[in-house]
Amino acid sequence: MDEAHRVSGRIGKPWAVVHDNTRIPSLRRLYVTATPRLWQLGDEDEAGAPGELVASMDDDPDGPFGGRAFTLTLSEAIDRGICAPYEVVCVDATGTALQAAQLLGAEGRSAKVRGARFAALQTALVKASSEENFRRTLVFHHVVKEAEAFAAGLPDIAAHLHAADRSCNRPRSGWPVSLAGFPLGQWAADARRFYARGEMDADRVAQLEKLGMVWSHFDVAWEEGLAAARGWAAENCHLLAPLSATFQGAAVASG
Structure with a gap:
């Protein structure tokens, strides 16, 4: 059972039934979690109040979860190549004009303000990519068209920033920052998807077909x-x- 910490805690939890061998018979149970939870009885619980604890994820052979079979730390998983090494980079957009515009109520949601915010996010991403040497990025959007516009505009933003500040490096190959380290096969797969949906311009279709593009x-x-x-x-x-x-x-x- 993955996410096993969800069946720890008080007996009132519906999922706690998995520990009851009379209701779900099993010879063995294997519990897996990245966030083990340890519980202790409080004074009210010790006094017999409702909500008695049913399970704590202690390393206890006689406990509901049994003894710990194996532990894999995050650092070891990264060393083995199972998990990707990661760092959290917080980007702060400090433009006072943009911040003020976003506080204008309904006007703060206008196309002009949304466009300015869009450009600020693109700029922040390109600068962070240059400073932190990102190999690739994954950006979440609520609307597919915004995601496509965000990706399409990044090369121009990167070129503009590079022209204004040479320390904002572009890749040695001359590719835009948005494609640095990006697998060519993934790019081609994206092109096939746009083509299949009828969302690719005719001139781009012609350019790819001239290179011998295989659409299917x-x-x-x-x-x-x-x-x-x-x-x-x-x-x-x-x-x-x-x-x-x-x-x-x-x-x-x-x-």
């Missing part, structure tokens, strides 16, 4: 498989191919 891996795999199946069937006069069958190096199988 499934279509390519189908055409290649069909070509191999035709060749094998022509040689064998049927298509009841064994799983190991190949034609000119391409796999052919009837399943």
Whole structure:
């Protein structure tokens, strides 16, 4: 059971039933949590008041959770490559004009003020990326169009900041900060998604097709498989191919 700390504490919790072997019979239970919770009885509980504690996550072989089987610390998980090392970077937008505008009630939600806030966030992200050497960033938005606009505008923001302050570094390759360390395959996958939704400009479609863009891996795999199946069937006069069958190096199988 993951998030096992949720079934610790007072007996009134509905989830505490998992400890009751008469209601949920089990030979063994494995509890997993990143935040073990230890509980103690208070004076009211000791006096027999309602809400008696049902479970504390002590390392106790006779307790509801049993003895601790294994502990993996965050630092060890990072060393093993299971968890990503992380630091919390707090970015503070100090522009007094923007702060004042956001306090104007309904006017603070106008397109002009929202646009200024958008630009401030883009600027803050690019500067933080340069100063902290971010390899990639993940930004959350309530609206998909805002997320796309945020990403699309970052290269221009990065170029503007770099022109104004050379210490705001761009990658050695000359790519915009927004694409520093960004996997090319992910970028291509995003392009395919926009294309499939009909949200890509015709000139961008033409630019990618000029480079030999493959819009659908499934279509390519189908055409290649069909070509191999035709060749094998022509040689064998049927298509009841064994799983190991190949034609000119391409796999052919009837399943």
